[in-house]
Amino acid sequence: MSDELELLDDTLAAIFAKHFDRSARTAAGREFPRDLWTLLDKAGLTALGGDGAGLTELVVLARAVGRAAAPVPLVETAGLAAWLVAEAGVDQPDGITTCAVGHPDDDLRVVRDGDGWTVSGTLHRVPWGSDSDHVTAVVDGTTLVVLPATQVVRRGVNLGGEPRDTLEFRDVRAHAVVDSPVGSDALRERGAVLRAAAMAGAMESVLELSLTYAGEREQFGKPISSFQAVQQHLVAIAEETLCAGMAVRLAAAASPEQRTFAAAAAKNTAGCAAQVVTRRAHQVHGAIGVTDEHALPWFTTRLWAWQDEFGSAREWAGLLGRGVIADGGAGLWPRLSASVGTGEDG
Amino acid sequence: MIEFRPSALTDDEEALRTQVREFVAAEFPSGTYLPELGINAAADAEFSRRLAARGWVGMVVPEEYGGPGRSATERFLVVEELLAAGAPVGAHWVADRQTAPVILSFGSERLKREFLPRIVKGDAFFCLGMSEPDSGSDLASVRTRATRTDGGWLLNGRKVWTSGAQYCHYAMTLCRTSPQEGRKHVGLSQLIVDLRSDGLTVSPIRLLNGQHHFNEVVYEDVFVPDHMVLGEVGSGWHQVTSELAYERSGPDRFLTTFPVLRYFLDFRRAAGPEAELRLGALAARYWVLRNMSLSIARALDEGQVPAVEATLVKDLGTSFEHDVLDLVRDLAGGEQDPDGDLFDRLLAEATVTAPTFTLRGGTNEVLRTVAAKHLLREKRRAV
Numbered sequence: 001m002s003d004e005l006e007l008l009d010d011t012l013a014a015i016f017a018k019h020f021d022r023s024a025r026t027a028a029g030r031e032f033p034r035d036l037w038t039l040l041d042k043a044g045l046t047a048l049g050g051d052g053a054g055l056t057e058l059v060v061l062a063r064a065v066g067r068a069a070a071p072v073p074l075v076e077t078a079g080l081a082a083w084l085v086a087e088a089g090v091d092q093p094d095g096i097t098t099c100a101v102g103h104p105d106d107d108l109r110v111v112r113d114g115d116g117w118t119v120s121g122t123l124h125r126v127p128w129g130s131d132s133d134h135v136t137a138v139v140d141g142t143t144l145v146v147l148p149a150t151q152v153v154r155r156g157v158n159l160g161g162e163p164r165d166t167l168e169f170r171d172v173r174a175h176a177v178v179d180s181p182v183g184s185d186a187l188r189e190r191g192a193v194l195r196a197a198a199m200a201g202a203m204e205s206v207l208e209l210s211l212t213y214a215g216e217r218e219q220f221g222k223p224i225s226s227f228q229a230v231q232q233h234l235v236a237i238a239e240e241t242l243c244a245g246m247a248v249r250l251a252a253a254a255s256p257e258q259r260t261f262a263a264a265a266a267k268n269t270a271g272c273a274a275q276v277v278t279r280r281a282h283q284v285h286g287a288i289g290v291t292d293e294h295a296l297p298w299f300t301t302r303l304w305a306w307q308d309e310f311g312s313a314r315e316w317a318g319l320l321g322r323g324v325i326a327d328g329g330a331g332l333w334p335r336l337s338a339s340v341g342t343g344e345d346g
Numbered sequence: 347m348i349e350f351r352p353s354a355l356t357d358d359e360e361a362l363r364t365q366v367r368e369f370v371a372a373e374f375p376s377g378t379y380l381p382e383l384g385i386n387a388a389a390d391a392e393f394s395r396r397l398a399a400r401g402w403v404g405m406v407v408p409e410e411y412g413g414p415g416r417s418a419t420e421r422f423l424v425v426e427e428l429l430a431a432g433a434p435v436g437a438h439w440v441a442d443r444q445t446a447p448v449i450l451s452f453g454s455e456r457l458k459r460e461f462l463p464r465i466v467k468g469d470a471f472f473c474l475g476m477s478e479p480d481s482g483s484d485l486a487s488v489r490t491r492a493t494r495t496d497g498g499w500l501l502n503g504r505k506v507w508t509s510g511a512q513y514c515h516y517a518m519t520l521c522r523t524s525p526q527e528g529r530k531h532v533g534l535s536q537l538i539v540d541l542r543s544d545g546l547t548v549s550p551i552r553l554l555n556g557q558h559h560f561n562e563v564v565y566e567d568v569f570v571p572d573h574m575v576l577g578e579v580g581s582g583w584h585q586v587t588s589e590l591a592y593e594r595s596g597p598d599r600f601l602t603t604f605p606v607l608r609y610f611l612d613f614r615r616a617a618g619p620e621a622e623l624r625l626g627a628l629a630a631r632y633w634v635l636r637n638m639s640l641s642i643a644r645a646l647d648e649g650q651v652p653a654v655e656a657t658l659v660k661d662l663g664t665s666f667e668h669d670v671l672d673l674v675r676d677l678a679g680g681e682q683d684p685d686g687d688l689f690d691r692l693l694a695e696a697t698v699t700a701p702t703f704t705l706r707g708g709t710n711e712v713l714r715t716v717a718a719k720h721l722l723r724e725k726r727r728a729v
Contacts, residue, residue, distance in 0.1 A: 208725070212729075231714060235714040249351065250634065253354065268627055
């Protein structure tokens with residue numbers, strides 16, 4: 001990593017470690033950690049994707065969120081909403097601006113109203129929808145809508161306990177409605193890469209926890225890490241974690257023409273890795289790992305949620321596979337061995 | 347914490363690859379030949395010399411020893427093209443992959459001058475005298491021993507699974523040069539043994555499909571002159587383990603079955619949701635593993651010794667080579683026919699030789715044990 005990226009990584013890690021330790025997490029329960037958010041905001045991190053940060057920086061950010069299991073919508077605000085808004089040339093709205101995920105049941109309708117627009121319809125499973133002041137959505141593939149997130153009809157969560165709320169709009173005056181240079185496919189792609197990055201971060205923590213636990217826990221008079229059966233679990237966890245991390249970094253470094261391929265490969269890899277990592281890590285930890293007295297579930301429950309968000313491993317595999325079949329035998333090797341770019345090409 | 351980093355190719359590297367790709371496309375048009383399977387590839391000394399004439403054998407050997415002085419990354423780019431096409435790389439394989447680098451690292455000036463120019467020309471082929479009837483994964487327990495004699499050593503013992511000894515010129519032989527007292531890793535040395543020496547017998551150990559790949563090599567009072575000892579007498583274990591980053595991380599550890607997949611796509615029909623899903627996941631894995639393997643070549647060029655990274659990539663890559671076969675067999679359907687068309691024959695051969703993928707160069711289980719100990723040690727150190 002470059003010095004700047006390392007600084008970003010260290011800054012996030014320090015904020016999460018110092019201001020959201022175990023007791024703060026327990027005390028907060030499902031309350032939005034307002035103090036933590038204020039710190040992130042003051043550090044200039046909550047709108048990073050709108051301040052010229054590229055995918056490489058945002059991947060570092062998402063990975064740090066995953067590594068800390070930080071219960072904040074940083075990926076949605078800094079990584080997605082701020083980026084969408086900046087790309088479309090819209091003013092960043094006040095407060096927390098989350099990003100709708102493009103749920104298949106979403107049905108926003110936009111109507112001209114004098115010099116502005118009013119919007120009606122429903123957005124489903126919006127991350128931190130009820131804690132946000134605004135929400136962005138890409139409608140009809142190419143229109144960016146920025147709305148005040150006022151009417152919450154259902155508070156929900158994902159398996160990791162992160163808010164996934166349903167928002168309803170009835171003739172709501174839009175903050176902005178503009179043609180979006182970022183289409184819904186590109187949004188889903190970036191969402192997939194950033195979720196995969198958070199997953200890679202979470203898996204790194206699972207690996208750390210597993211190595212620590214296996215080294216400390218004694219049975220039959222010795223640490224369980226001295227058993228080869230346990231060692232095989234640890235190495236499989238490490239391998240899949242490294243694959244996910246590499247896949248995500250490749251997606252960030254991809255040249256423009258390989259961006260979709262690399263994004264699909266990243267989410268597919270992270271999804272496949274998460275299955276191996278969660279299963280084996282819980283096996284290493286035994287019963288303590290499935291209780292709220294251990295940190296492992298902070299990460300594994302998120303991995304179980306994130307593996308399906310912005311497309312499952314299976315969904316992205318389908319896209320990749322159609323490409324493989326279309327390319328045929330002669331096209332496959334050049335595709336697989338194409339050099340990544342530097343990640344700076346737009 | 348270990349981390350793999352993506353690495354973009356330079357313009358020069360892209361240009362080299364274009365040259366290799368053109369060469370390979372001209373030599374191996376799809377469907378006109380039976381591809382070779384990775385390092386099980388047949389030996390074709392003529393092909394090796396054609397490659398050598400282009401400067402693609404012993405690429406890391408510097409100019410002063412007759413080589414082109416190219417990087418590990420450049421070698422990686424050449425080798426992966428050859429393996430993806432199923433080229434017959436068997437003859438020069440070991441000399442190119444590891445003998446040249448270890449002679450460069452540990453060899454005397456005399457050994458460098460004697461062997462490196464010949465490796466580069468494709469005139470000196472090497473095999474590895476490592477495993478023995480009673481020493482496989484536990485390599486340090488080898489019993490082949492060399493005893494002092496006038497001007498050199500007398501070598502006695504027996505090596506097995508020695509790939510290519512029937513056509514190679516030399517065997518890099520790991521043996522005991524002082525009796526074991528205490529730690530078995532002490533007192534081992536590497537000797538370069540001329541396979542035409544008096545007292546040396548090579549006999550085939552046939553694979554389950556009758557192919558002649560492995561050999562038994564028996565040494566009975568084989569004289570090895572002093573100057574043919576690689577590096578220091580007694581430092582064989584250190585030298586052998588330092589070879590492993592070269593041996594374990596390359597494209598040969600994930601591309602063995604790639605030609606099977608390519609021939610499947612070229613000569614059978616892939617369609618439908620199952621094919622899409624499974625081929626897609628396969629493509630993602632190839633993409634990630636190849637870039638991990640490439641990043642190890644880069645690390646070697648930067649002077650690092652990414653031994654654990656190489657171990658992990660070998661475990662992942664060789665297991666994946668099996669997955670590729672399972673998938674192709676499922677999608678192809680029907681019964682396998684070892685006398686069918688080129689695809690059938692290739693798939694059949696891959697199926698029956700697949701067990702070697704995860705055995706050679708250290709079984710994957712032993713690799714994982716080694717890697718786990720490293721990870722746990724690093725973790726303890728970090729606390």
